Amino acid sequence: MSDDLRLAGIRGRRISLIVDGRPVTAFEGETVAGVLLATGRITSRRTPVREEPRGYYCGMGQCWDCVLIVDGRPNQRACMTPVADGMRVETQAGYGPPP
Amino acid sequence: MSGEILVIGAGPAGLAAARTAAGYGARVVLIDENRQAGGQYYRHPTSEALRTVRGDLFDEAVRGADLLTAVDDTNVMHLSGAVFYGFFDDGVAAFVHDGRLIRITPRATVVAAGATERPMPFPGWTLPGVMGAGAVQNLLKGQRTLPGRRVLVTGNGPLTLLAAANLVRCGAEVVEVLEAAANRPPFAMLPRLLLEPEMLLRGIGYRAILARHRVPFRARYTIVEARGSNRVEAAVVAPIAEDGAPDLSRARTLDIDTVIVGFGLVPASEATRSMGCAHGYEAGKGGWIPIRDENLETSREGVFAAGECAGAAGVEKALLEGELAGLAAAMRLGVAAGPRAEIHRDRLRRRLRRLMAFRVVIEAIYRLPASPLLARDDTVICRCEEVTLAEARRWTAEGVIEANSLKAITRMSMGRCQGRNCLSTVAQLIAAETGRDAAEVPLPRPRPPLKPVSVGALLADG
Numbered sequence: 001m002s003d004d005l006r007l008a009g010i011r012g013r014r015i016s017l018i019v020d021g022r023p024v025t026a027f028e029g030e031t032v033a034g035v036l037l038a039t040g041r042i043t044s045r046r047t048p049v050r051e052e053p054r055g056y057y058c059g060m061g062q063c064w065d066c067v068l069i070v071d072g073r074p075n076q077r078a079c080m081t082p083v084a085d086g087m088r089v090e091t092q093a094g095y096g097p098p099p
Numbered sequence: 100m101s102g103e104i105l106v107i108g109a110g111p112a113g114l115a116a117a118r119t120a121a122g123y124g125a126r127v128v129l130i131d132e133n134r135q136a137g138g139q140y141y142r143h144p145t146s147e148a149l150r151t152v153r154g155d156l157f158d159e160a161v162r163g164a165d166l167l168t169a170v171d172d173t174n175v176m177h178l179s180g181a182v183f184y185g186f187f188d189d190g191v192a193a194f195v196h197d198g199r200l201i202r203i204t205p206r207a208t209v210v211a212a213g214a215t216e217r218p219m220p221f222p223g224w225t226l227p228g229v230m231g232a233g234a235v236q237n238l239l240k241g242q243r244t245l246p247g248r249r250v251l252v253t254g255n256g257p258l259t260l261l262a263a264a265n266l267v268r269c270g271a272e273v274v275e276v277l278e279a280a281a282n283r284p285p286f287a288m289l290p291r292l293l294l295e296p297e298m299l300l301r302g303i304g305y306r307a308i309l310a311r312h313r314v315p316f317r318a319r320y321t322i323v324e325a326r327g328s329n330r331v332e333a334a335v336v337a338p339i340a341e342d343g344a345p346d347l348s349r350a351r352t353l354d355i356d357t358v359i360v361g362f363g364l365v366p367a368s369e370a371t372r373s374m375g376c377a378h379g380y381e382a383g384k385g386g387w388i389p390i391r392d393e394n395l396e397t398s399r400e401g402v403f404a405a406g407e408c409a410g411a412a413g414v415e416k417a418l419l420e421g422e423l424a425g426l427a428a429a430m431r432l433g434v435a436a437g438p439r440a441e442i443h444r445d446r447l448r449r450r451l452r453r454l455m456a457f458r459v460v461i462e463a464i465y466r467l468p469a470s471p472l473l474a475r476d477d478t479v480i481c482r483c484e485e486v487t488l489a490e491a492r493r494w495t496a497e498g499v500i501e502a503n504s505l506k507a508i509t510r511m512s513m514g515r516c517q518g519r520n521c522l523s524t525v526a527q528l529i530a531a532e533t534g535r536d537a538a539e540v541p542l543p544r545p546r547p548p549l550k551p552v553s554v555g556a557l558l559a560d561g
Binding site for chain 2: 005006007008009010011012013027028029030031033034037038042043044047048049050052053054055056057058059060061062063064065067075079080082
């Protein structure tokens with residue numbers, strides 16, 4: 001586990017996410033933000049106006065900066081979304097695709 | 100759905116309120132947006148396995164274990180993933196749960212909404228890799244994951260020190276810890292520190308952890324800029340001069356990959372403000388807080404406020420206030436009465452008075468002569484709507500000096516965070532431009548929904 005930022009220890013059931021088309025290992029109980037940060041993917045989205053990168057900022061669901069696309073639904077908070085096996089996660093541009 | 104007491108927020112204050120009221124026989128509906136009870140302080144991993152990872156370092160969940168069982172009380176209906184929607188004049192409270200809008204008419208309400216991080220805009224503060232002290236605590240406590248490898252911790256207040264100590268204990272390389280205040284207790288107040296020896300020792304312990312790992316702790320020092328293209332790669336730091344502004348002639352650049360920013364907390368007053376409760380400004384408690392009587396009842400009858408949302412002053416105060424508010428709500432219903440309830444109430448009030456006498460010293464240690472304005476013209480101060488300091492100042496210069504008007508013109512505070520990350524900056528800016536005190540700059544009244552909810556949930560009105 002030395003190549004990522006997870007603290008050492010046995011983390012339980014291993015599952016797999018698809019992040020921007022690539023498989024990424026995750027563990028049950030983690031959030032999408034936890035997985036992205038652990039694996040060095042710290043940009044969740046680009047903003048609508050200035051197209052600036054944003055990521056995990058408040059970590060408690062109040063700033064909405066870490067929003068991204070989860071299983072096709074845009075504007076989902078990475079810090080509040082628990083991972084699930086096979087979940088598709090995509091970084092978001094602007095407000096994301098219309099539903 | 101029936102419930103006599105609605106408790107909003109399942110952190111330390113809300114849990115204590117729910118447990119106490121339920122213990123006296125009241126039926127409680129406890130709502131919270133998170134999947135687990137505990138709030139930020141008692142945050143712990145949802146998975147049993149994850150809880151064992153460096154479980155030795157995080158005893159919050161252990162210390163809170165007893166309190167967390169409040170949700171198992173048969174008198175408590177705990178609804179996780181529930182977002183408070185609003186409180187209406189006919190006494191109806193509404194929240195969204197499980198994709199539906201739910202309405203109840205409680206006989207008493209305890210607001211225990213917690214606090215949010217005080218926004219401190221500086222150039223580069225929106226870069227990925229710059230995050231709050233609470234954010235890193237949740238990453239460590241809830242995810243058992245580090246935010247980066249080389250970390251700068253900067254801010255004002257005890258939570259910043261706690262975050263730095265936890266990072267060090269988890270093995271991150273903390274490059275420096277910067278505290279904006281002078282960080283010295285006034286001499287005359289020293290004896291008061293002994294009122295709460297346990298808390299005093301805890302604070303000393305955090306400093307000892309930094310010292311043992313040779314992490315420099317600098318008082319009267321701050322970040323002035325975060326640099327990087329797609330993520331933070333460096334930070335510029337500087338000492339704070341006598342006038343409260345950073346001395347840029349002595350600025351240094353640090354090579355880091357993560358910045359933790361914690362300039363204290365702002366009470367989450369959105370719910371009580373939206374209910375029309377009277378508020379007062381108390382700088383030492385984080386800003387606008389509901390005015391309460393000695394039973395913690397607000398100016399709106401039957402609405403109590405407890406914990407950080409009624410003055411940011413730590414978990415011990417939140418626990419005591421939660422217990423007192425839960426008791427007072429149960430007394431209002433008549434299920435708690437007589438000498439037993441009165442003795443209980445008087446004991447809590449005495450304990451709170453001693454604690455607040457101690458907190459005065461903590462407030463003095465971390466008091467800033469003036470909150471530094473670190474933003475430059477092109478710094479985004481409203482993260483949601485991407486409004487810069489220059490745009491805001493263009494309008495204040497033209498005489499737009501009320502937060503409500505500035506909001507309407509610039510869209511500041513209209514975004515998804517509903518002003519949680521910009522309103523205190525907006526008020527500070529207006530105060531500076533008009534020579535007023537922050538207490539003289541009223542905030543706009545929040546309107547339902549207090550957090551984004553889906554239209555589908557409103558259509559599924561249950």
